[in-house]
Amino acid sequence: MTTPRLEINLSKIHHNARFLVNLLGRRGISVSAVTKAVLGLPIVARQLLAAGVSGLADSRIENIQTMRRAGIEAPMTLIRSPMISQAAEIVRDTDTSLNTELDVISELSKAAQAQGRMHGVLLMIELGDLREGIMPADLEDVVRRTLDFPNIVLKGIGTNLACRCGVVPDAVNMAELSALANAIDATFGPIISIVSGGNSSNLNWILGGADTGRINNLRLGEAMLLGCEPLHRQMIEGLFTDAITLIAEVIESKVKPSQPWGMIAESAFGKATPPADSGSISQSIFALGHMDTDPEGLIPPPGMKILGSSSDHLIVDSGRDRLPIGTEIPFQLNYSALVRAMSSPFVAKIPFSEETALALQLPVSA
Numbered sequence: 001m002t003t004p005r006l007e008i009n010l011s012k013i014h015h016n017a018r019f020l021v022n023l024l025g026r027r028g029i030s031v032s033a034v035t036k037a038v039l040g041l042p043i044v045a046r047q048l049l050a051a052g053v054s055g056l057a058d059s060r061i062e063n064i065q066t067m068r069r070a071g072i073e074a075p076m077t078l079i080r081s082p083m084i085s086q087a088a089e090i091v092r093d094t095d096t097s098l099n100t101e102l103d104v105i106s107e108l109s110k111a112a113q114a115q116g117r118m119h120g121v122l123l124m125i126e127l128g129d130l131r132e133g134i135m136p137a138d139l140e141d142v143v144r145r146t147l148d149f150p151n152i153v154l155k156g157i158g159t160n161l162a163c164r165c166g167v168v169p170d171a172v173n174m175a176e177l178s179a180l181a182n183a184i185d186a187t188f189g190p191i192i193s194i195v196s197g198g199n200s201s202n203l204n205w206i207l208g209g210a211d212t213g214r215i216n217n218l219r220l221g222e223a224m225l226l227g228c229e230p231l232h233r234q235m236i237e238g239l240f241t242d243a244i245t246l247i248a249e250v251i252e253s254k255v256k257p258s259q260p261w262g263m264i265a266e267s268a269f270g271k272a273t274p275p276a277d278s279g280s281i282s283q284s285i286f287a288l289g290h291m292d293t294d295p296e297g298l299i300p301p302p303g304m305k306i307l308g309s310s311s312d313h314l315i316v317d318s319g320r321d322r323l324p325i326g327t328e329i330p331f332q333l334n335y336s337a338l339v340r341a342m343s344s345p346f347v348a349k350i351p352f353s354e355e356t357a358l359a360l361q362l363p364v365s366a
């Protein structure tokens with residue numbers, strides 16, 4: 001089979017999604033499945049819907065259009081603030097978007113009127129991570145003006161932490177979000193139906209048994225696809241962390257010294273840290289590099305160590321075993337490695353379910 005390739009185990013993704021839907025459902029929290037890391041791959045989106053998520057969410061209108069073209073009719077949310085230039089497409093292809101700018105909401109309103117559609121708006125609040133969000137002090141005014149736009153339905157509020165500055169979702173900022181929902185309802189009547197607390201990095205806070213207040217939705221991507229939470233990259237008990245693996249092929253395999261020789265300057269990707277001197281090693285080169293993934297985000301199988309990488313090469317110490325040319329090895333990926341591999345035209349994407357695994361000669365989960 002073609003290499004490099006991402007093997008996407010749909011059965012494991014289904015398990016992860018169902019597990020999280022059930023876990024959060026018991027706390028009265030719905031899950032919007034975030035599909036951006038798999039570029040809205042329709043077969044994955046269908047699996048997530050089958051697992052019981054309440055809707056699909058993506059940061060790119062193109063990915064949402066991919067899912068729409070595949071005939072997926074589930075509620076669709078654009079989770080990056082809309083580009084004003086894309087207002088018409090967003091109204092046509094999504095149900096809801098996350099917003100922070102009145103100029104954009106105004107344009108969405110015009111597009112919605114022109115198309116005879118209603119468009120849902122979730123207002124995002126800045127709670128410290130300093131990415132998107134309305135400052136809390138400005139929220140009441142933004143709500144008042146949003147309510148005046150024709151064909152716009154204010155669905156609720158939300159926030160996003162941990163993505164830019166690593167601000168941790170905790171009792172304090174989550175209570176603030178709940179309090180803001182209460183304050184708006186107190187001023188305008190009960191209008192806030194969705195309070196979307198955040199992304200996979202909110203799971204620690206929830207699993208810690210926190211009082212979830214008015215939070216009744218999370219937008220989850222990484223946890224469902226990779227089985228871990230992004231704050232400390234710990235696996236979440238009960239989830240598969242190997243639902244997606246990247247398979248690469250050995251193109252050179254030689255015993256070489258661990259130390260380079262000659263005069264040393266910068267390498268292709270800046271300053272190279274000199275490798276430790278461990279005498280002669282079994283060095284394998286895989287046909288995989290920065291053009292295919294984020295090599296820093298790969299985890300090799302036990303006994304192997306990644307030594308370096310360039311655009312097209314991944315250099316690995318294969319330990320005691322010399323790997324024959326053509327050997328295929330599975331690597332686990334972090335979020336960065338996954339999104340880069342999904343976006344690379346050089347990497348094949350091979351979704352499979354356990355029923356089809358045998359026919360494709362792919363590994364079946366333990």
Ligand SMILES: *Cc1c(COP(=O)(O)O)cnc(C)c1O
Nearest residue numbers: 034079160199200219220221222
């Ligand atoms: C990417 C993103 C998410 C999902 O994040 P994960 O860490 O993959 O769960 C949620 N909300 C917003 C606004 C995002 O951009």
